[in-house]
Amino acid sequence: MAYSDRIGASGGKIPDLRPGPSQVWQDYVRSPRAKTLRFGEHDVVFYEGDAADRVYELIEGAIMLYKLLPDGRRQVVEILGPQSLFGVVAGKIYDCNAETLTPAVVRSIDRRDAEGSADLQGHISRCLLSQIETLHEHTVLLGRKSAFERVASFLMRFVPNRGVADCLGPREGAKDDAVVLLTMTRQEIADYLGLTIETVSRVISDLKRRGVIAIEKQDRIRINNVCAICHLTGAH
Amino acid sequence: MAYSDRIGASGGKIPDLRPGPSQVWQDYVRSPRAKTLRFGEHDVVFYEGDAADRVYELIEGAIMLYKLLPDGRRQVVEILGPQSLFGVVAGKIYDCNAETLTPAVVRSIDRRDAEGSADLQGHISRCLLSQIETLHEHTVLLGRKSAFERVASFLMRFVPNRGVADCLGPREGAKDDAVVLLTMTRQEIADYLGLTIETVSRVISDLKRRGVIAIEKQDRIRINNVCAICHLTGAH
DNA sequence: CGAATAGTTGATGTATCTCAAGCAGGGTGG
DNA sequence: CCACCCTGCTTGAGATACATCAACTATTCG
Incomplete structure (x- = not known):
């Protein structure tokens, strides 16, 4: 791919x-x-x-x-x-x-x-x-932005055509999910977001616990509800 | 001027x-x-x-x-x-x-x-x-960077030809001071440095107490020792 | 299979924020 | 010319989000 x-x-x-x-x-x-x-x-x-x-x-x-x-x-x-x-x-x-x-x-x-x-x-x-x-x-x-908002913003970056100014929201009736391939280690994400590796890990675990995301593989994350993550970015 | x-x-x-x-x-x-x-x-x-x-x-x-x-x-x-x-x-x-x-x-x-x-x-x-x-x-x-490093970096920004890669240090024997006119409120500085107004104020007060700077007017700061501030920026 | 590496989780510390009060300088009006 | 006010700044006490330190667990790869 x-x-x-x-x-x-x-x-x-x-x-x-x-x-x-x-x-x-x-x-x-x-x-x-x-x-x-x-x-x-x-x-x-x-x-x-x-x-x-x-x-x-x-x-x-x-x-x-x-x-x-x-x-x-x-x-x-x-x-x-x-x-x-x-x-x-x-x-x-x-x-x-x-x-x-x-x-x-x-x-x-x-x-x-x-x-x-x-x-x-x-x-x-x-x-x-x-x-x-x-x-x-x-x-x-x-x-x-807070650690939560940073991680949420980071995830939204990789969802095409969402979270932008003219975002249309989820397609009518469709499941509002997306799969994100990070291609970055936790350390690289932390160094990009101005956080520590532990904080990134904790936030991701917390989002998982709350059901908004699922970790399919270490660097392959399914966002179950794009809108929910988008609202956590602080920008909307 | x-x-x-x-x-x-x-x-x-x-x-x-x-x-x-x-x-x-x-x-x-x-x-x-x-x-x-x-x-x-x-x-x-x-x-x-x-x-x-x-x-x-x-x-x-x-x-x-x-x-x-x-x-x-x-x-x-x-x-x-x-x-x-x-x-x-x-x-x-x-x-x-x-x-x-x-x-x-x-x-x-x-x-x-x-x-x-x-x-x-x-x-x-x-x-x-x-x-x-x-x-x-x-x-x-x-x-x-820490709050101290941020404020120190901010001050150095306004000292021409110092803190840059090819900085020559103080002129031989000369007093290594400089005067900086901020033209910004504490709130604007805080919003630039990603801090709160109180933290900016505290750091500036602390630098004053330690004698590295003197506040001649609210927004007119004398740096008594440019090299000292430069070393507080974290970049050198 | 087992070592090596990357990620998670927990306990504790601390830098910075928040809330609240006090202070100072500059301008205005009496 | 001085008292007063207003705004911006400083200082203090307490709260908290995130960092740090340390142990544990999951992956990856030889």
């Missing part, structure tokens, strides 16, 4: 904002100037501080960007799905570490090529904008 | 990354197609959900972007100084509220004009990139 089937090819939370790849970008990224790279699970694409001379597009799989404090505290700052751009920075070095969550296919192009082409720039801009909106959302989560 | 003299015209924390305005942008933004707007303190430039048909450049003053949860919790997601762009979004509506912290001068241009010009796009891209790096930093602050 392709990652996009799970996370939602539309990009999760804000599907209509994630721009479809432009023709020019498509052409370039498939040209011989671009390099295809294949990674396993938990492989590093680049480190914070590396010279930022290439930019990347995730073709298949999932990638996380994270930063470390000197004492080892880690914060996952972004989780990326297919069609996401990463490694595009203002300075000369990457500001984050990039690591795969799943086996992944990545295309990379030379930074100067990306900067030289106006058409590529247009595509990049549109990607950056939806990225900023996601970061704003996540800032609210980290600054103002 | 111009705001830029206080916050640092270079843009605070990452001065060499904040791009200088390009000539094309300069020309456009000063052309008759752009509108100049003047705001007082705590005026709203636009609301979350408003139709996003114009983009803005802050010329003078300071602006905050914030989001609200339905129950009234507020998170300030960005603080902007001169030359910052805002109101550039992927979708049809603004994703944040924009409100002045000080009296401010703003130039606004039509969104379609910005999107139509490749040169303007280039400038916009560069601005968005440094904005993303600042958001990443702030994500680490909200997800992983």
